Amino acid sequence: PCIEALDRAAWRRAWRSAGDRAPEARKDRAGETGYRAAVAEHLLRHRGLAAGAASVVLATAGTSTAVGELAAALLRPGDTVAIEDPGYLRAVGAFQAAGTTVLPVPVDAHGLCVDRIPAGVRAVYCTPAHQFPMGARMPAGRRVELVEFARSTGTLVIEDDYDGELRYDTAPLPLLAAMAPDVVVHLGTTSKIIAPTLGVGWLVARPDITEAVLAHRARIGSSPSPAGQLVLAEFARNGDLARHLRRLRRMVPPRRALLVGELADRGLPVLGDDAGSHVVVELPDVAAEAAAVDAARSRGVLLDGLARHHLATPHRFGVALGYTALTSTELARAVPIAADCLAAQVTR
Known part of the structure; x- marks a missing residue:
């Protein structure tokens, strides 16, 4: 939240x-x-x-x-x-x-x-x-x-x-x-x-x-x-x-725009509607997902891999990126790190 x-x-x-x-x-x-x-x-x-x-x-x-x-x-x-x-x-x-x-x-x-x-x-x-x-x-x-x-x-x-x-x-x-x-x-x-x-x-x-x-x-x-x-x-x-929900709908879209913009600058499209508090970036396989998560963790950013969200054998790989829980300052620091780690796995 x-x-x-x-x-x-x-x-x-x-x-x-x-x-x-x-x-x-x-x-x-x-x-x-x-x-x-x-x-x-x-x-x-x-x-x-x-x-x-x-x-x-x-x-x-x-x-x-x-x-x-x-x-x-x-x-x-x-x-x-x-x-x-x-x-x-x-x-x-x-x-x-x-x-x-x-x-x-x-x-x-x-x-x-x-x-x-x-x-x-x-x-x-x-x-x-x-x-x-x-x-x-x-x-x-x-x-x-x-x-x-x-x-x-x-x-x-x-x-x-x-x-x-x-x-x-x-x-x-x-x-x-x-x-x-x-x-x-x-x-x-x-x-x-x-x-x-x-x-x-x-x-x-x-x-x-x-x-x-x-x-x-x-x-x-x-x-x-x-x-x-x-x-x-x-x-x-x-x-x-009601006032809180109006404020929330004003404050969250710029956060999403910051994240999507940084990803787009690196050629990374996102999945998901313009809604909620997260977007998804897909990666080619489980190895790429694990590598991106590990690289971001080493730089102080936690990424949520898609593999763990499967009930059956994982078949969609990438990360779900939340953009609401961090403060604005934290988000501005974390987003470029996450985007770099993801881009490195797409272009390897």
Whole structure:
């Protein structure tokens, strides 16, 4: 996340307001009422998703935790789940911890390849707004194809919208959950737009699914912590969340432009939409990827290789370059080093 974009006065104000309430004897397993209302308003305003009679908002402790809860509440050990490859391996871990079998599905320039989903899967996990890590946006036609697949096969689609608020070129496409609340569970998080240390996210799904998740929480005695929820609710209540998102959308594009410009100067194209907080530079093979990562590390810059993001045998190589977490000064120092190390492997 771009911590530099946070208005520290607004941040302190939210924490003070959140702390100015009496202790309570127990937590609400669904989440704090004010938090759920703030999330519902945020989703309607920024993502075009209306939570109402057809869908319910639950608080979560974050995306990975929510995936684990869905797996435990809805799936049985041995059930199969399809996930993008390369993709988000923490989601893979959450599914596997619940005893499910995770099957890889290739991605292309338009995201998850729907026609490659294995037969018989109970659920499909995907990141359609900004595929992680390759950065593609799933176009409208493929979204319709995925929804039709889910409805015709009885498959549940889990939509991870981890950074959907961060688009800088065009308006976002409709969420899968807005298109098909009958077959889609929507997951969101504050990790990319504010900070992962809040430890809060949300789940939006039809009532029978949210009831199953709540029943699972009751069985094992778990519920998301109220602290981060209260802070987010206060951050949103007086408009600071909306102002923060506007500031974020102003501050992040120049960072991306700096990175893309340095790469372009060295003849390196990038993959991924003008969105989110990272771009991808592909390299010819695993040896080139490892060499670039090692060279950058020796000069004090950490690069994230694509090979580690595969569930199956790695077949896409290169690095995912984040441009938000560093300060502006750190980014200006790190980007030329990263670009030089990548260029050296392309031209060797």
